[in-house]
Amino acid sequence: MDLSKLIGTALLGITLSLLFKKDKPEISMFIGLITGVGIFLASLHKLSFIIDSVVSLSNKININTLYLSTIIKVVGISYLIEFAIQICKDAGEGAIASKLEFAGKVMILTMSFPIMLSILETIINIIP
Template identity: 85%
Template sequence: MDLTRLIGTAILGITLSMLFKKDRPEVSMFIGLITGVGIFLGALHKLSFIIDSIRSLTSKVHINYIYLSTILKVVGISYLIEFAIQICKDAGEGAIASKLEFAGKVIILTMSFPIMLSILETIINIIP
């Protein structure tokens, strides 16, 4: 059901966007933006199942949830940045999209740095 709703939203958004594209391109772009956000939020709703499953798994395996939550945040940021980049490109702002891509990479590196330090610390402790 959810898949058909997402596809229906996409088809409706495309149809409306095409109707307005010739006479009102700004409305067409706005329709595309709203449709994209709607599809993104519809897909985002499904992530709660994955997050709950990972929490359950970490409690059973006794893994520190901080590591997995950081990985989930990095994945989430990469999806959000990619979505924003595509919006910028759709609006014809390739320069802003490339700066946003760089900023996203820096944010991801910053967030993953504590995990990298933890891995290096573990390796150093293993080596005599």
């Protein structure tokens, strides 16, 4: 989906949401949620090209695929968590959003910890 279709989808979602907001706020929120999920899923399609390109490049320069897959997963988690946080905020649930943000940070730290250990081991081995 190209940029103009994404913008059109967003404007349509906003318009429909505003039409229902006064009389049926639950439908308005549902329209916003569906619009956001649709835009998110359309954007995911574009990410596959980037991931394939990075994997191809890493194979050419012999980077350990464990590190590369971890980095891709961390970026994916950060995007998904941010999307979920925004949904919570749109629904008026700021408290849940802040807890979700904390959980996302913990997950990212946990996933990236082996890479940090590897970097520290490399530094220790370099220093006499």
